[in-house]
Amino acid sequence: MLLDARQVTMAFGAFKAVDAASVAVNAGEVLGLIGPNGAGKSTLFNCLTGDLYPTSGTVHFEGRDVTHLAPEERARLGIARTFQVPLTFGSMSVLDNVMIGAFLRHRAAAAARASALKIIADVGLGPLAHAPAKSLGTPSRKRLEIARALACEPKVLLLDEAMAGLTPAEIRTAIDLVRQIHGQGITLVIVEHIMEVIVSLADRVVVFHQGREIARGTPDEVTRNELVIEAYLGKRHARTHKRGP
Amino acid sequence: MMRRALLPGLLGALVLAYPLLVAGFPVYQRLGALVLLSAIGASAWNLIGGYAGQVSVGHAVFFGAGAYAALAGYAQFGLPPIAGAPIGAAVAILIAAAIGVPTLRLSGHYFSMATIAVAELVRVLITNWEWVGGAQGLSGPAVPRSLLDLSFTSALPYYYIFLAVLAAILLVTWRIEKSRMGFYLRAIKDSERAARSLGVAAGRCKLVALMLSAGLTALAGALYAIMFGFVDPESGCGILISVKMLIMAALGGAGLLFGPLVGALILVPLEEISNSLLGGRGAGLTFVVYGAIIVVIARFLPSGLLALFTGPTPARRPLDTEPSHAA
Numbered sequence: 001m002l003l004d005a006r007q008v009t010m011a012f013g014a015f016k017a018v019d020a021a022s023v024a025v026n027a028g029e030v031l032g033l034i035g036p037n038g039a040g041k042s043t044l045f046n047c048l049t050g051d052l053y054p055t056s057g058t059v060h061f062e063g064r065d066v067t068h069l070a071p072e073e074r075a076r077l078g079i080a081r082t083f084q085v086p087l088t089f090g091s092m093s094v095l096d097n098v099m100i101g102a103f104l105r106h107r108a109a110a111a112a113r114a115s116a117l118k119i120i121a122d123v124g125l126g127p128l129a130h131a132p133a134k135s136l137g138t139p140s141r142k143r144l145e146i147a148r149a150l151a152c153e154p155k156v157l158l159l160d161e162a163m164a165g166l167t168p169a170e171i172r173t174a175i176d177l178v179r180q181i182h183g184q185g186i187t188l189v190i191v192e193h194i195m196e197v198i199v200s201l202a203d204r205v206v207v208f209h210q211g212r213e214i215a216r217g218t219p220d221e222v223t224r225n226e227l228v229i230e231a232y233l234g235k236r237h238a239r240t241h242k243r244g245p
Numbered sequence: 246m247m248r249r250a251l252l253p254g255l256l257g258a259l260v261l262a263y264p265l266l267v268a269g270f271p272v273y274q275r276l277g278a279l280v281l282l283s284a285i286g287a288s289a290w291n292l293i294g295g296y297a298g299q300v301s302v303g304h305a306v307f308f309g310a311g312a313y314a315a316l317a318g319y320a321q322f323g324l325p326p327i328a329g330a331p332i333g334a335a336v337a338i339l340i341a342a343a344i345g346v347p348t349l350r351l352s353g354h355y356f357s358m359a360t361i362a363v364a365e366l367v368r369v370l371i372t373n374w375e376w377v378g379g380a381q382g383l384s385g386p387a388v389p390r391s392l393l394d395l396s397f398t399s400a401l402p403y404y405y406i407f408l409a410v411l412a413a414i415l416l417v418t419w420r421i422e423k424s425r426m427g428f429y430l431r432a433i434k435d436s437e438r439a440a441r442s443l444g445v446a447a448g449r450c451k452l453v454a455l456m457l458s459a460g461l462t463a464l465a466g467a468l469y470a471i472m473f474g475f476v477d478p479e480s481g482c483g484i485l486i487s488v489k490m491l492i493m494a495a496l497g498g499a500g501l502l503f504g505p506l507v508g509a510l511i512l513v514p515l516e517e518i519s520n521s522l523l524g525g526r527g528a529g530l531t532f533v534v535y536g537a538i539i540v541v542i543a544r545f546l547p548s549g550l551l552a553l554f555t556g557p558t559p560a561r562r563p564l565d566t567e568p569s570h571a572a
Binding site: 090151 | 432438440443444500
């Protein structure tokens with residue numbers, strides 16, 4: 001097991017955003033975390049990356065307890081992430097943005113630059129390498145987020161709604177990119193709203209609703225699960241759906 | 246290549262020859278030295294305030310550590326003031342470490358306010374500390390005992406001493422700018438959260454930058470005390486010292502190598518002119534002028550004057566929607 005969250009609870013005051021969630025990520029797989037808005041998946045995600053420390057429960061990475069390790073220390077161990085709303089370094093070029101990630105494994109600027117340029121080309125941003133990052137549109141910013149995270153040479157990459165805000169055509173090229181990353185042997189955890197993305201990418205899916213896990217299985221299994229349909233569409237629609245055509 | 250080297254070469258030659266070109270006008274020699282002295286302080290501030298974006302308004306503490314160390318060494322032990330410079334720098338670095346750990350956790354304006362509070366606290370403490378002269382302050386050697394006292398009637402030697410120190414600071418800054426540390430500081434300025442997710446130990450980077458900045462600011466304080474031969478709580482640790490460093494860097498271009506120097510080139514002559522026109526009556530007016538400058542910078546020049554010429558020009562519209570894919 002590569003990344004393992006056990007009985008993670010994240011409470012904000014009396015409100016439990018995540019309630020005793022356990023999620024295990026196996027090396028080499030693509031795990032999907034889905035659920036309606038406010039289900040707690042992003043909160044759990046932030047507990048995995050160190051942006052939040054859970055109220056109770058533990059997070060292990062490669063058997064080591066990382067529950068209270070800072071994000072930068074987790075990055076060093078091999079956990080990388082993207083942000084739902086891209087946090088681009090706006091005063092820098094695309095290349096400099098990616099070099100920040102590359103510096104983690106390459107101390108010298110020349111080596112970091114070479115590594116960053118290769119990754120920029122891999123994700124299809126080659127022609128924009130020297131453009132100011134501020135000038136990029138949403139799809140390219142999302143790509144830049146991924147490039148930066150890849151530059152950290154991670155073992156596991158956590159994508160937080162990497163496809164949100166993209167057009168269907170853009171989503172298809174983005175799915176190709178994620179497949180290509182997975183092909184390099186990087187384990188993936190994807191938080192996603194868009195079912196099409198989950199179905200075409202994930203090996204296993206964990207479904208959250210109101211802070212709790214309500215289902216897990218293959219994408220096929222969970223999309224047929226009654227509780228899941230109910231959570232997404234409400235009770236009445238779930239019944240209609242069950243009767244089916 | 247020849248053409249590109251021409252302008253910097255000319256400017257460099259002008260800076261080197263300046264005191265000789267105005268040899269007949271001691272006032273202008275003194276003005277040149279003052280510009281360089283201010284540029285040293287503002288360049289030191291630029292490391293943490295400009296590059297890392299942690300806007301300190303408490304750098305007077307570090308400036309004061311250098312100025313007081315230089316003159317306390319003389320007043321208490323008869324040392325030449327320059328001997329106090331490394332001690333002042335060491336004290337400033339220790340203070341930076343002590344106040345940096347709690348305050349650098351604060352973001353944005355909260356950090357700025359915490360640094361103001363610390364600086365004012367230290368100023369009050371110094372005012373009540375008789376060993377360093379209390380409210381009266383300290384004086385340097387009235388008559389130079391040897392060359393080591395670095396006490397000259399002409400501003401010309403100061404000009405070249407300050408020029409050498411400024412060149413050294415800019416060289417160090419340039420090296421940092423090109424290194425991993427420089428990239429990390431800029432990343433922290435743009436988004437600390439993103440930087441940390443990419444493995445940047447933001448807390449440690451900011452602390453190192455603050456300590457380095459503090460040590461160099463103390464050096465500026467020591468040089469000030471050596472040239473003027475006098476320091477009191479207001480001239481050594483007053484809030485105006487912190488504010489001037491900040492404004493000079495911001496006006497020229499915070500986070501740019503030559504930004505603070507450009508800011509000093511504009512503000513120091515302005516200040517000298519207003520002082521000579523208004524005499525003693527203008528003391529309060531200085532604050533008004535600085536306030537106005539802050540407003541103008543914030544509204545029209547958030548990246549500073551130099552950014553108009555060298556900075557990355559922000560594109561007016563997105564360059565693309567999605568990079569094309571040759572499938």
